[in-house]
Amino acid sequence: MKICFVNDSTSQNNWGCRATTYAMYDLIRQTDAEVVSVVKLGALNGVGMDLFSLKSRAISLLKEYAYDKPRLRASLRFMQHAARRKRHGKLADPVTLADFDMTAREVQAGRLFPVTRAAIDQADLILVNGEGSIYNFEKKGRMTLFWMYYAKKYAKKKCAIVNHTVQLNDPRMLEIFKAVYPILDDVVFREPASYDEAMRYFPYLEEDLAADAAFRWKPLMGDHFLESYGRLGACSIFPYDAGDFDPSKPYLCITGSSALVRAEDKDPIDRAPFFELCARLKDIGGQVVVVAPDITDETLLAPVAREMKLPFLPAATPLGIGLDILANARVFVSGRWHPSILASTGGTPSVLFSGNTHKIAGLGRLLGLPDASIDAKRLGDATPQILDMTRRFLDEGEVRRSDILARVAGHAKLAERNVRCLMS
Template identity: 30%
Template structure:
């Protein structure tokens, strides 16, 4: 079967998007042809909607520069009254699809997506962490639903795989988005949820949908980690260390025990508070007398650069090779994080995690999948009490880390086999 793979995040620096996109693509390619993909960047890129006026490259520049010069802002307002709209994606999926078809010939990326879709037998959507029912709705969720609706209208098979479904922890549930998603999912040939919480949640809000819980595709990377050593050598200068305002690159010794710390998708919303709390957390973890590494694994973790500077703890940049990054996490003694996929990367080597909150149920459901005996999730921006308890938990883990690693690795192998088996059966 010829597949158009939508949501390909391999070109992003975000570790989760990059690694999971590659892992799911590997599984799909075993029994199918995947000649074309739609990059995940397309789901958030705005394309201006042509309506009553001609639209040229000059107007494109005007739209982009309207906030830089007052005259541009005035001209933009006039053009907007005449019918120029800033984005083809709206909260309405069907209207957004109509807009997509209206403007696709003006934009090469949209035109290619349409042509590739027409030439395919099926569309497979990498659902990842998109379907969080925020208000207003996430733009990427609407984009994904537009592509599925378009594929269904053209008689293509449609699949939404490796998805997470969740209410928004801040605004609750956007029922309109839920209703549109369920309507489109009813016509899909396969829907898989990457975690049991998402599976149960979707069953509750749409009991008639045919869905499966299939462990996240990233678990299948355990074979990569076990078959080859991707750890940076003592000569590789990958660590950033701050000397005042100057940043120097130095090599790291990953042969000795170390602890990794990353951020959280929820902490990224209030970066000033996050910096202060994470500085306190890192300084407390220094009392373990084990080497610490700070690892921003997504753009939302950018505040960790300042944490690294203020604590003088080396930072492993987000831009590092993903296999090297995975190996670093997989060989750590402990990983303190509120990130879902980076925690899976750590688990590939059996690294125990101490979890903080995120923008959904992600870190709690991962503990269930990995059969943690006492799942706990600390605040995304840890309080003073949280920091003390995180430290105590890290010390407890260090006391029997070898046994914990064996148990976690064994569970990951089971999850990996299930993911590979289920995807191979469903999509063919």
């Protein structure tokens, strides 16, 4: 079977994007199917993703500069959307089912998105790695739905969406969801909050709930970990420094959240809660390693790590290093979905605070973690709660870690459901 893999996110400066796409490819390789074409996440967002082009790098640098300047970021976002619409009009950004049909006819006629159309034409089945795209009224979610609609109704292809979260908190997205999901050949959710939400509209089966492919990663542990990271500078990623981090001694990790440093945020970045958290965590857990699995976390936390002289791992850290550091931590304080999964593969419990969707609540259920309902934008208020949960996990030690590892083993097996449509 020839596959068009939609939402390849390996070129994103984000540990989780890379982790889940590589894991999905590994699952596909264990079947008789062949990936003959891909659609990058950048294409779903309406931008080119030639990582090494001058234009791509310039845009990336400008965005990074603007993360800490809300007004400039909002202006850039407005100009970017205006430029896209000027080039193709509303057809390049369909927002209703009627728009879907108009855009689909333009694609079919060869007047719009010829590269994506060619990728779909090559395949027998369109396999969509949904991840966390379908929420609010995000363009990447709308375009994911559009290409599934086009693939089924116009290209007459088999189509499945797997490995994904869906949060239908916008009535416009809900309307499209109700039209697209019933015509798909397979649907597989990655966590129970999304499964429960979809069950409100369609009678999905227990077998339609799986787990994220990232649960299949295997970190270096114990002596193998110490052998790899005990060398001087082994965790220092230029231009940042891991300082005097000693992997032979206990340590905690902390990161940000997908709910923070959003493009639509109007207020300046508030780092004060992270300064306090890092200081308090250091008092109870010894070493604190600050990690930035996404470029937004880097913008948020690099100044914290630099001022407090804490080891820091940036977004460009090789995935294997990030995996191993998280998996060997005693506790991870996190509002990030994939990094918390990577941590769990070594048994590390996460003190979870909110992300940009209900996926974090779903992850807590998967890992048997207490639901603290901590709002990422009110971390200062939740500092005592976070510290109490951290102490609890430290006290539980290997009992908690063993429970998490047992759950991870089950989820790694369940993740195989993401490619069940390739086995029929």
